[in-house]
Amino acid sequence: MNRHYVHTQIGYLLIIIYSFVLAVVTYQVIISGFDLIAAWVLVLIVIVMALFTTLTVEIDEEFLRIRFGIGLIRKKLALSEIKSCSIVKNRWYYGWGIHLTPRGWLYNVSGFDAVEIVMKSGKKYRIGTDVPDELEKALCQSADIK
Template identity: 55%
Template sequence: MLVLFAWMYITASAEPVSVDSGPNLLVTATMALIVFILASFASLQVSIDGKYLRIKFGYGIFQKKFSLNDILSAKTVKNHWWYGWGIRGWLWPKMRIYNVSGFDAVEIQLKNGKTYRIGTDEPKKLEEAILHAIK
């Protein structure tokens, strides 16, 4: 994405000077917004406090919390490559996935029947922490 933006600026500066030459603020603002949104999915933080399991992408624009009282079970799973990365919703099997890289995840079942998968580099540690917190 950054290579595309750099290419656009280089080719724009190579054009001859005209009335419309110079930086286009709308294009620059759009590029900055896209980079800002993409950067928010660069990392995923998972934390457990006294009441909630919290997940937060990047600097916190996209976040979700689960009440520990609502979590029925947690287990380590492997995501298929086609499940993708980011925030994904699937109809079959019906679940929502929060992932930034890799295929390891922890699947949590809520008491209301909803299923979520949280991607992590240390699935066993996260599974144990969730199971310990919901006891």
């Protein structure tokens, strides 16, 4: 696979929030003694951190690939099916993570900048990024969009 574009965005605020929660729960476990529920919460926080604190975007000859964290959560879009792409700003209440918004599916770990992709089928996707100009340029060139 010859990659044309690879970029990983780190969700620093998410890392800070999850680390704070992890520290609070760990402190509670230390002062209160072992608690099965607290242990499960600790495990859950570590799993969420591994899955959702980074977003990697790759473009090769055929596909746009979006991957969260360690790669268990991913999406692949065929470049030949992309109709258009443009830089957009997400509203603050769209939040972070993966979910459906009024503007289509959102994949985001930090900030409000994104590139909106419209597929030939009419489906829309927004990919959050800290380098929207670079992503839009690479995507439009790779998908041969004028």
